[in-house]
Amino acid sequence: MSSIAGAFPVLKDVFGFDGFRGRQEEVVARVLDGRSTLAVMPTGAGKSLTYQLPAVMREGTCVVISPLIALMHDQLRSARANGIRAATLTSADADWRETQEAFRAGALDLLYVAPERASQPAFREFLSSAPLSLFAIDEAHCVSEWGHDFRPDYRLLRGMLDAFPQVPRLALTATADKQTRADVMAQLGIPEDGLVLAGFDRPNIRYAIRHRDNPVRQLTSLMAGEPGPGIVYAQTRRKVEELAEKLAAATGRSVRPYHAGLDPEVRAANQAAFVASEEMVIVATVAFGMGIDKPDVRFVAHVGVPKSIEGYYQETGRAGRDGDPSQAVMFWGAGDFATARQRLAEVDEARRNSERARLDALAGLVETAECRRAVLLRHFGEHPPASCGNCDNCLEQPGVTDVTELARKLLSAVYRTGQSFGMGHVQKVLTGNEDERVRQRGHDRLSVFGIVEGDEARLLQPLSRALQARGDLVATEHGGLALGGSARAILKGESSVEIVIPPKRQRGRRSDATPNPVGDPLFEVLRALRKELAEEAQVPPYVIFHDSTLREMAAARPASLGDLGRLPGIGAKKLSAYGERFLEAIARN
Known part of the structure; x- marks a missing residue:
């Protein structure tokens, strides 16, 4: 042995x-x-x-x-x-x-x-x-x-x-x-x-979670700061097709769709092209991913919430497998949680409580003002430090405000209007907007009519999202809102509500994920050679060498096979197959 x-x-x-x-x-x-x-x-x-x-x-x-x-x-x-x-x-x-x-x-x-x-x-x-x-x-x-x-x-x-x-x-x-x-x-x-x-932390991934307002604009901004390969997860096949088309037009990048409804040959071709590419973005349903071991994915974006916190961890984990800086960004809306909570009714009863707990944990991650990484790692039983320094909340600490009184007003308005109207109508009632539908229903005569104004009014939408994420407001069959979860405890003054103050709209933040951080021209030469060798061997470039190995080559400038073989990531087979070609390129430059 x-x-x-x-x-x-x-x-x-x-x-x-x-x-x-x-x-x-x-x-x-x-x-x-x-x-x-x-x-x-x-x-x-x-x-x-x-x-x-x-x-x-x-x-x-x-x-x-x-x-x-x-x-x-x-x-x-x-x-x-x-x-x-x-x-x-x-x-x-x-x-x-x-x-x-x-x-x-x-x-x-x-x-x-x-x-x-x-x-x-x-x-x-x-x-x-x-x-x-x-x-x-x-x-x-x-x-x-x-x-x-x-x-x-x-x-x-x-x-x-x-x-x-x-x-x-x-x-x-x-x-x-x-x-x-x-x-x-x-x-x-x-x-x-x-x-x-061995633990769950992926320190090279920068986590960020933002409210979804214009996904094409938000993703275009993200892609502008991330020139490397990326995965965008969308929740439906139709959304996948739509986003792939719009992002390709908006960015000029190669963007392809992937979902189970595509012709198998098209799906396989799109996947193969993505695996071989050093800049392509693929827009996909969650059908895409477990079969991909591509190490140089520079960002993973979710347009909508994943099914669970475990799913989120696994899907974001497809970024940065090579250890280089990468981003995981989620753009979410209240409707995502409403749909997810409705799906719980279809889950086998024996699993329903555990699935609900997973969804609640995901809502906690989305709504937190704390370090995202700490919340994620605590879910898996770890005891991380309070701050990681590499998530949106650590990089720019958000404000938190107590909105218990506003929550009681909102929940009361939902109840008094019959628990059958969407947030747009409820907001009009609370802010005193006398449109025809409000008057027709007699909602301008309710005690909650016009009781919210000024700064409070601006917090109604983020409060509604937070209450829906937590399950205190739930969607009805016809798209209205009804009380759920802890709503009655909040109304009785037995439970308080705090929310994160929405940040001002930001441009996409670069993750410093350039494969050539010191701007060494030799690295680009070696990268071009790697691509040429990959095409000859009909394998993805990362199968030849990872970027980290090319950076080591560019920095060390080895002059012999012995020197080259001492660098990390170069075993005997690869040294024999590719060593001379890389030494020649280094000697010429």
Whole structure:
């Protein structure tokens, strides 16, 4: 059995790194010792290395269960670029016979399969034909009914795992609260002492949450400060198409749509173009993302609230996987929460309370005047500092005001007008606007007519949004507002209400995410060479080298293969394949 000491030469030779990051070493050591593990590690922390390195060192093949074909093929490219013997066995692979023969011959370090295949008895028999080194279950939160991405086929994996009791299990996820972690470990047969919790913080991501008023203008401003690749999440297919078209026209950038309703060939082409690009923006539904391991996404924007705080964390985590500065921006409206709360009625009763708690946590994140990162990390059970210095609230502390009395006026007006009118009508009643509809309904004779004016009137809309986010105001079937949640407690004076004072409209803030922060012309030369090599090899540029490796090259200006091989991120296979070309470029410049 290999020890962790023997892992360091392999780490350098195959992956080009002198040492491990974060909790990687602990996870790898457990796997090499044959101990089953659940590793919860933030996106970008190098989860794939924790099974790829043992796969190279241990005898037999590591079977990787992964939820999406696109994700498998992306990881396959990266593994092969490092000289790892890897293959996928999916419905999209024409070479499945060759893959099966290679497995039986012991010629594979990694074999990627989907949970639907892995849970079949026939596949279990196939695995018996050659030695196995490890089972790696990627996106392991999909195992749990409590998780936000539950996949029933993941719950059928236990039979396969138990058929090979001597093979260790490594479950990996970036997103799992305490309840989900316990469920994953129970379902996959991982002992209680098998948890490695590496934390959830992504310090390179700058979080910002703003009210949505004009999404095309707001996104155009964001894109003006972010020239690199970006993902925009919208809630419907129609909105995806509309935003992609308008953003392309407004910015002149390459912007493409992605959703399940597109022709499969178009969808695949748009995804491939995005993965290969260094500046494209893709507008998508949440159908897009889990299958993308693109490290150089510079921003993720939400036009509308995601389904849960776990979904938000996972989706924003697609930004900045390479460790460079990135942004996560959400543009939200009160209607988003109204729709989300209506959807709760469709959720299975056993899950409804946990889903409601997740939505309440998301509302708390949206409405907070505190550090966004601290609120996010506390949700996952961490104890972060009070300020991160890299979110909108830390960079520009918002004001908070007590609006309990105004909330009572607003809720009273909603109640007295019959709990069937939208905010526009209620606002007219409160501010004394005698339009025809108000008079027709007799609402100009109510005690709440005209009781709000001046500065209070300007706070009605943000207060309405806050109350809807919290569920104290809920949407009716016909688009009106009704009392919900703690509304009656507020009316009785038993509960107070504070809201964040809306900031003045701002231009998009740059995140200092330029890949060339010191303006070194050699870096641009190396980047152009990387693009050329990527096109020749028909792989995305980041598979050749990350920007961080190019910056190291530009700064160190190595003159020999030995000097180049000492830089981080350059393993033996890549040094052999690309080293001479990069040395020539450096020598010429």
